[in-house]
Each structure stands twice: as C-alpha cells, then as structure tokens.
Amino acid sequence: MRAGSVPSRQTLLESTDPVLSRKAGRQLRKLPADPELRPVTVAVLATCTVGPYRDLLTSALVGAGMWPSIDEGAYGSFEMTLASGRFTTGGEPDLVSLLMDESFFLPADWSPAAVPALAAYVEGRLHTLRELIAAGLAGTAATVVLHTVPLPAQVRDGLISLRDRAAVAQLWAGLNAGLLDLAREHPQVVTADLAGLLADAPFAARDDRLHRYADLPYTDGALLLLAGEVRRAAQARAGLSRKVLALDLDNTLWGGVLGETGADGIELGGLYPGNAYRQLQLSIRRLREQGVILVLASKNDAALVDEVLVGHPEMVLGADAFAVRAVNWKAKAGNLRAAAESLGLSTESMVFLDDSPFERGHVAAELPGTVVLDPSGDPAHLVRTVLRTGWFDVLDLTRTDRERPQLYRARALRSDFSTGFGSSSDYLTALGLRLAPAAVTGYTVARAAQLAARTNQFNLTGERFDGATTTAMSTSPDHLVATFEVSDRFGDEGVVGAVWVHRDGGRWRVLNLVLSCRVLGRGIDLAIAGWLARQARAAGATRLEASYVASKKNGVAAGFWSAAGFAADARPGSFVLDLTTEPGDLPGWITLRERSDA
Amino acid sequence: MTTSAVATATTVAEILAGVLDEPAAALREQPILAAHDWDSITSLEALAHLEAHFDMSLDLTAFNAARTVDDLTALVHEHRNHPTGD
Numbered sequence: 001m002r003a004g005s006v007p008s009r010q011t012l013l014e015s016t017d018p019v020l021s022r023k024a025g026r027q028l029r030k031l032p033a034d035p036e037l038r039p040v041t042v043a044v045l046a047t048c049t050v051g052p053y054r055d056l057l058t059s060a061l062v063g064a065g066m067w068p069s070i071d072e073g074a075y076g077s078f079e080m081t082l083a084s085g086r087f088t089t090g091g092e093p094d095l096v097s098l099l100m101d102e103s104f105f106l107p108a109d110w111s112p113a114a115v116p117a118l119a120a121y122v123e124g125r126l127h128t129l130r131e132l133i134a135a136g137l138a139g140t141a142a143t144v145v146l147h148t149v150p151l152p153a154q155v156r157d158g159l160i161s162l163r164d165r166a167a168v169a170q171l172w173a174g175l176n177a178g179l180l181d182l183a184r185e186h187p188q189v190v191t192a193d194l195a196g197l198l199a200d201a202p203f204a205a206r207d208d209r210l211h212r213y214a215d216l217p218y219t220d221g222a223l224l225l226l227a228g229e230v231r232r233a234a235q236a237r238a239g240l241s242r243k244v245l246a247l248d249l250d251n252t253l254w255g256g257v258l259g260e261t262g263a264d265g266i267e268l269g270g271l272y273p274g275n276a277y278r279q280l281q282l283s284i285r286r287l288r289e290q291g292v293i294l295v296l297a298s299k300n301d302a303a304l305v306d307e308v309l310v311g312h313p314e315m316v317l318g319a320d321a322f323a324v325r326a327v328n329w330k331a332k333a334g335n336l337r338a339a340a341e342s343l344g345l346s347t348e349s350m351v352f353l354d355d356s357p358f359e360r361g362h363v364a365a366e367l368p369g370t371v372v373l374d375p376s377g378d379p380a381h382l383v384r385t386v387l388r389t390g391w392f393d394v395l396d397l398t399r400t401d402r403e404r405p406q407l408y409r410a411r412a413l414r415s416d417f418s419t420g421f422g423s424s425s426d427y428l429t430a431l432g433l434r435l436a437p438a439a440v441t442g443y444t445v446a447r448a449a450q451l452a453a454r455t456n457q458f459n460l461t462g463e464r465f466d467g468a469t470t471t472a473m474s475t476s477p478d479h480l481v482a483t484f485e486v487s488d489r490f491g492d493e494g495v496v497g498a499v500w501v502h503r504d505g506g507r508w509r510v511l512n513l514v515l516s517c518r519v520l521g522r523g524i525d526l527a528i529a530g531w532l533a534r535q536a537r538a539a540g541a542t543r544l545e546a547s548y549v550a551s552k553k554n555g556v557a558a559g560f561w562s563a564a565g566f567a568a569d570a571r572p573g574s575f576v577l578d579l580t581t582e583p584g585d586l587p588g589w590i591t592l593r594e595r596s597d598a
Numbered sequence: 599m600t601t602s603a604v605a606t607a608t609t610v611a612e613i614l615a616g617v618l619d620e621p622a623a624a625l626r627e628q629p630i631l632a633a634h635d636w637d638s639i640t641s642l643e644a645l646a647h648l649e650a651h652f653d654m655s656l657d658l659t660a661f662n663a664a665r666t667v668d669d670l671t672a673l674v675h676e677h678r679n680h681p682t683g684d
C-alpha cells in the first residue's frame with residue numbers, strides 16, 4: 001500500500017472497526033490504481049442512500065488484493081437500472097452489489113388488522129425483484145450480490161398481538177428465504193445472509209437518526225458486514241482465495257506442549273479447553289472435505305507427533321489428513337516453502353496458523369504473501385479465527401475441489417517417487433500419464449471458469465472467461481470450449497486445464513488456454529496443443545491462431561506456442577500453426593483418451 | 599479551560615481534520631466548518647467517528663446545528679459531562 005497512513009491489507013481485510021475501514025476506504029479512493037492489485041469493477045444499486053458503503057467496500061476489496069472501481073447508481077433509480085441491465089456508465093461490471101432495505105418490500109403504510117394482506121404485498125414485491133433480477137441478468141455476465149433484509153423493529157414491535165408478531169416474523173423469514181432462493185435459481189447470483197450475520201455481530205442494524213435524516217437504513221457496522229460478504233464473493237470470483245492451511249500443533253491443534261506433557265497430557269477433547277481444540281479440528285476437517293489442503297508445520301519430535309496422530313482417541317485430523325507433514329526443528333518459513341514446492345503451489349496460496357509470535361513473525365517476514373493467523377488468546381475463539389474471514393471461499397464447489405486434498409497428497413508422494421529415475425522422460429513414461437479432452441458440459445463449466453479465474457502462471461492471454469460466458473460459448477457454433485482431465489498411476493488429477501477457441505471456418509483462434517500449475521512440466525500443455533491442432537484440421541481449418549499476453553506471473557508460458565510448433569506471426573505475441581500439413585507427434589509418454597466429441 | 603476540556607478540544611479537532619483530510623492547523627485558522635469540505639457525507643462520518651471515540655450518542659439536531667469546530671467541541675464536552683442517556 002502506498003499511502004503511509006492506510007493500514008495493511010490484512011488489517012483492512014480482517015477489520016471489524018467501521019471507523020477505520022471507512023477512513024481507509026476514503027483515503028484509498030483518492031489514490032491512483034495500484035497495478036499490483038487485481039482490478040475489479042463494481043456497480044452499486046441501492047433502494048436507499050449508498051453513503052459510507054462505497055468507502056467500506058473499497059477498503060474490504062483492497063484488503064483482498066483487488067483495486068475497485070465503484071460505480072454508484074443514481075439515487076432512486078434502483079428498479080430502472082436493474083431492469084435495464086446497464087449497471088455502469090462505462091463497460092460491463094464484474095459485480096453488481098444490491099443494497100436493499102425494507103422500503104422496497106413494504107407498503108408506505110399497512111394495517112395491523114390485515115396481516116395476510118401485508119404478506120401478499122411483500123410476496124408481490126419479492127416477485128417483482130425476482131423479475132427485475134432475471135431481466136438484469138439477461139444482459140450481463142456480472143455476479144450479482146444481494147442480501148437478506150432484517151425485519152425492522154418498527155414493524156415487529158408495532159404489533160401488540162404476539163400471534164400476529166409471529167406471523168409477520170414468519171412472512172419476513174419467507175421473504176428472506178425467497179432472496180436466498182435466488183442464488184439457487186441463478187448461478188450468477190450470490191445472496192449474503194445479512195440478517196443472519198447481524199444476529200452474530202456487535203453492531204446494531206440501524207441508527208434511527210441516520211435512517212430518518214439521510215435515508216441510511218443501516219449502520220456503518222452493518223454495511224461493513226455486507227461489504228465483507230461482497231468482498232468474499234469478489235475474491236472467490238477472481239480466484240484470489242487460498243488453497244492451503246498450514247498448521248502448528250502445540251497450543252494450536254491441541255492445548256499444551258507435547259514435548260513437555262507427553263501424548264496423554266495434551267488438552268484435546270473432553271471439557272473446556274480441550275473441547276475447543278477438538279471443535280477446531282472438526283472445523284478444519286470440514287474445510288479439507290471442501291478442498292482445502294492441510295500442511296503440518298510443527299517444531300516437534302516427529303515420532304511423538306505420530307504417536308498422537310495415530311493413537312490419540314480425540315484426534316480428529318489423523319496422519320492421512322495432511323498432504324505434507326513438516327515435523328522437524330527447521331525454520332518454518334523454509335518448511336512452508338518446501339511444502340509449497342512439493343505441492344506445486346505458491347506460498348501465496350497458504351494460510352498459516354501458529355500460536356508462537358516468533359514463528360508468525362518469521363513467516364510473515366520471509367513469506368510476505370502468506371496469510372498469518374494469530375490463534376493466541378482464549379481457545380474458544382479458535383474456530384472463529386480460522387473461519388470468519390473466508391480465506392478459502394469459492395463460488396461453487398467442483399468435484400476437483402472435493403478431491404483436491406487427495407490429489408495433492410498424491411502429488412507430494414509423486415515428488416518422492418521421482419527421485420529414483422535417471423531421466424525425466426523415464427520418469428514421465430513410468431507415470432503412465434493420460435490426457436482426456438472433452439467439450440465443456442454443464443458439469444464442468446464451473447471448473448473451467450474456476451481455472452480461468454485462479455490460474456496465473458500457465459494462463460496464455462489472461463482472459464478470465466466466467467461461468468456465464470463459458471456457458472454461452474459452449475452452445476455457440478462459433479466457439480469451442482474444452483476441458484482437460486489428467487490422470488496417472490498415482491490417481492486422477494481431475495479437470496486441470498481448459499481452452500476457449502473461436503471458430504471461423506478455416507481459421508480457428510485460441511482465445512485462452514489455461515493449465516493448472518500442478519501438472520506443469522509433464523508435456524500436458526504440448527499434448528493439448530497437438531490435440532487442438534488435430535481437432536481444427538479434422539474440422540477443415542487451415543490455420544490455428546494463438547497469442548501470448550505477458551503478465552507478471554505467466555513467464556513460464558512465454559515460449560509455449562513456439563515449443564508447440566507454432567510460428568511467430570508479424571504482430572508481437574501472435575502465433576500461427578499451418579494446418580495444411582500434418583501436425584507433429586504428441587509427447588510419447590502421454591496417452592490421449594477422448595471422452596466425447598469436442 | 600480545564601485539562602479535560604483542552605484534551606477533548608484537541609481530539610475533536612484531530613478527528614475533524616482526519617475526516618476533512620486537512621491539517622488540524624487549517625481548522626484552527628478557519629474554524630467555520632462550511633468553509634471546508636463539510637457536506638452531509640463528511641458530517642455523518644465525523645459523527646460516527648466522534649461517537650465511536652467518545653463512546654456516546656449525540657443529538658443529531660444539535661450536531662447539525664453546529665457551525666464551527668468550537669460548537670462541536672462544546673457539544674461533545676457537554677455530553678460527556680451531562681450525558682442524556684440516549
């Protein structure tokens with residue numbers, strides 16, 4: 001961050017102080033765009049005054065590594081803008097954040113004697129919103145983030161009959177259920193449960209003075225919560241979420257110091273505080289089941305740790321839960337770096353949890369891209385410390401996400417396997433690599449979009465096609481979108497690559513090709529290029545055009561098109577493959593298995 | 599002015615300067631708020647900041663009636679000595 005007075009990005013991301021976030025957001029908006037942050041365009045449409053929401057959203061998005069350009073819809077234009085689908089004065093936004101209050105759903109006045117009529121009105125307004133959103137979505141690929149709305153105290157407490165009060169609460173719960181249902185109905189919609197979050201936050205939903213004075217229906221604290229939810233959606237959409245959770249053991253996954261107390265003396269399970277550590281382990285296991293890779297980073301006696309991992313009856317995370325176990329007396333930063341390398345990931349994909357200020361400080365200094373979490377304090381807060389910021393959020397879980405921990409565990413084993421071979425081609429041949437290209441389907445669109453969002457290294461053009469665009473291309477005769485699955489003797493890597501191609505008769509043009517960094521160095525990229533050339537040639541094309549757009553992180557792919565036999569075109573970064581002659585051979589160690597006609 | 603009143607005046611001026619993005623000296627030279635970038639948005643940010651810092655809830659009508667830095671300082675000081683229990 002260039003402004004000296006603006007707090008660090010992690011402070012902004014984890015901020016629960018609306019004064020700090022609002023001030024930082026205001027200062028950030030005066031700065032020029034930071035080229036190191038991912039640009040994101042957000043349109044805000046509101047049924048009320050936007051006010052401080054813009055600064056709070058700016059602060060939250062910058063905290064997550066994005067540089068926002070926020071376009072605020074004109075006051076009073078909520079319905080019209082939403083229906084038109086023209087959310088900004090400039091280009092297409094990445095996100096549309098809807099800021100809604102009860103004024104959209106309630107009549108100006110209502111009778112407590114006619115609760116069913118009120119229910120019908122609210123239902124009608126929900127229907128209107130549903131139609132407006134459907135209309136708005138027709139013209140955009142943006143992710144639309146809306147939220148549940150708290151029932152105003154004025155409505156709830158305005159009913160003196162307890163039975164009617166329950167009926168109104170029920171109709172309002174129905175409204176919020178309808179808002180949440182929009183996320184199920186439309187893949188582009190994310191609904192944040194603001195009403196639920198407010199029940200668990202130290203903020204009032206409303207300051208009546210500001211509501212009446214400035215049509216600000218939410219306090220800065222409530223808006224900070226909402227900004228955090230929009231940030232989580234933006235972060236997930238942009239592929240900026242983390243993949244790895246690296247964990248210390250003593251006073252982190254259990255209470256006490258194993259080397260001092262022995263395996264039977266650690267605090268784990270049973271009553272407080274042991275139950276807090278067990279709950280943390282259960283929560284981490286659930287993260288693992290959703291694709292988060294676990295790494296053990298502990299300065300300990302490895303044999304003693306194994307004794308606990310295998311034999312302690314309350315240990316939820318057994319030895320198999322961890323893709324990499326770095327239990328030794330070396331510096332943790334070095335261990336994390338080595339773990340990242342064996343997993344084929346960057347240390348920037350890691351979150352590190354350790355009770356020792358020394359270890360946290362060392363890792364923060366050595367690995368500035370790694371998120372460092374502080375679990376010190378009461379162990380009852382451990383679960384919240386790990387979960388509340390949403391470091392690992394994704395828009396949708398794919399099959400690959402669920403299988404990722406096992407895939408990466410196999411990869412770490414594969415690193416060991418590779419040491420016994422004289423040459424890399426011997427090793428690759430022994431791996432028994434299989435590549436399965438397939439046209440993208442409804443089941444794989446989310447994974448293709450996720451790869452586009454999250455792949456930075458082997459990303460040829462930087463074009464990040466999202467789910468909506470990919471779906472549209474998959475049904476267009478002018479386009480081909482294909483995904484690539486890879487497997488070997490150690491297991492199935494799942495869908496690890498995708499290509500987006502424009503087909504124009506004899507001329508095919510690769511719009512982008514992305515490949516997960518975890519399969520690089522095995523010739524998969526060359527096999528994909530060879531497969532694509534054969535597809536184009538079989539369809540009658542005579543030219544296959546491609547390009548490489550350099551970014552800060554895709555240097556690894558700079559020579560790819562030349563290596564794949566393409567000739568440099570006159571325009572810099574452009575390449576072409578002549579399809580009038582037979583394309584070259586595919587790498588001999590890879591077997592091609594086509595799953596369907598692509 | 600008591601020590602406490604001086605401390606309150608200093609803090610209020612610093613908060614207002616922070617919200618208005620100006621040095622505190624500029625507010626001392628020109629204490630009339632309207633002469634600065636004092637609009638509904640900045641005034642409500644100042645309100646939020648003052649209330650959070652002093653852990654109080656001010657009367658919005660009285661807050662909006664304040665025209666100068668001294669008026670706001672007096673409002674805060676008065677509320678600290680005689681909270682309305684809001």
